[in-house]
Amino acid sequence: MIEVDLPEDEAVPELTRSFAACVASVTETPITEVPQPRADLPGAISHWRGWLAGRGAGLVTLAQPSSFNWPGYWLAVLGAPGPNATADDATAVLMFGTPAGVVLSPQNPTLLGRAAAELPVREGYVLSGLDPAFIAPTSPPLQLRGTVVEIALAEQATGAMRTVDHARALANRGLESDRYAAKAGTFTPASETSRGYDLTLIEAEVIDSLMLPEGRCIGYAEARRNIVTRGIDLNALVGRRFQVGTVECLGQRLCEPCSHLERLTTKGTLRELIHRGGLRVDVLSDGELKIGDVVQTID
Known part of the structure; x- marks a missing residue:
């Protein structure tokens, strides 16, 4: 827009x-x-x-x-x-x-x-x-690489996010002690077959660049995503397999903002994060994640 x-x-x-x-x-x-x-x-x-x-x-x-x-x-x-x-x-x-x-x-x-x-x-x-036909990219995908700069969890759907140095990823569930791994998130689907609810990522560069009314800002954890990255284009990971440390993941779709996020943060967040709100991810393998881990494509 x-x-x-x-x-x-x-x-x-x-x-x-x-x-x-x-x-x-x-x-x-x-x-x-x-x-x-x-x-x-x-x-x-x-x-x-x-x-x-x-x-x-x-x-x-x-x-x-x-x-x-x-x-x-x-x-x-x-x-x-x-x-x-x-x-x-x-x-x-x-x-x-x-x-x-x-x-x-x-x-x-x-x-x-x-x-x-x-x-x-x-x-x-x-x-x-008028024509919803999807045109697949013809050029080979780029190899992308970044790092984890923050990890955040919330035990309840609207509870405060707390930052941690490391977390355990559980395949097909999410991060241990997070509301989505416990199937208790605000948007946790009723169907077990729904994808893209295990893990969320967002770019530190996006949060750093937010231009909110009256000079307001939000901290990394306030964006309510589990992992904050730096140096990698998360939008480019939709449909791609990648690793966070040793944990294998699949990018499902963009994690677009909503009025719920604006209510929990500050005025202007919804509009500023359109198409920049991060990535929804499936966790494909168990493993430990920690700050400083490399995020890199593997396909």
């Missing part, structure tokens, strides 16, 4: 301008290139659907927006539902994360970071590509 302010053309309804800004942000398109029809939101959405189709994308209406949940971006219209609802009572925002939170609010910036569950979501839309 990119930062987009509310356009100033008052001939266009404010709700339409705000929604256009959200579309521009999520598609990373200059706002001057996104149509801003002088129409109410339903008319504008019809216009944008044609514009997006020419770019290989679509705007899908959510049947139950108030309970919608997925780990990507989506657009929401906030406001009291009902036959007497008007555009003057509505606000368009961009949501992200599971659970979702507001990451862009051109009409009302005070909504940034608010959880979707706390807000009156009246309408919802997902912007999606």
Whole structure:
């Protein structure tokens, strides 16, 4: 996403301008290139659907927006539902994360970071590509290498993270004494076949670079990931086998931020960590991890 302010053309309804800004942000398109029809939101959405189709994308209406949940971006219209609802009572925002939170609010910036569950979501839309075919990389993968700079555990789902010098990794479970190894994490799945919940990693460089409101910062452990690394691109480990010390792991997917993390840390964390929140990992072998261990690809 990119930062987009509310356009100033008052001939266009404010709700339409705000929604256009959200579309521009999520598609990373200059706002001057996104149509801003002088129409109410339903008319504008019809216009944008044609514009997006020419770019290989679509705007899908959510049947139950108030309970919608997925780990990507989506657009929401906030406001009291009902036959007497008007555009003057509505606000368009961009949501992200599971659970979702507001990451862009051109009409009302005070909504940034608010959880979707706390807000009156009246309408919802997902912007999606028309062809979901996955294109695999054709170039050979790079060999990557970094180091462990911190290890953190929490025994309970929302409990404080405590740092340790070493920890024991358990295959298909996680780190001993951590809530996910005990199947007690906030996002621990009900199904034993779900993958990517054993271990989480995040880059120290990302935490060091966070630009939070009023100069706030968070410590490495406050990011609520188990292992903090330095010198390795964790996003590049999705789908790859690698070792942390002698422990073999498989990168499953990005560990995207959510409104739950923002609630446990500080305002702005959700937005700052989009696509930089680290990596969700399966642990494939038992072993000991310690600070200073090498993190390196093995495939």
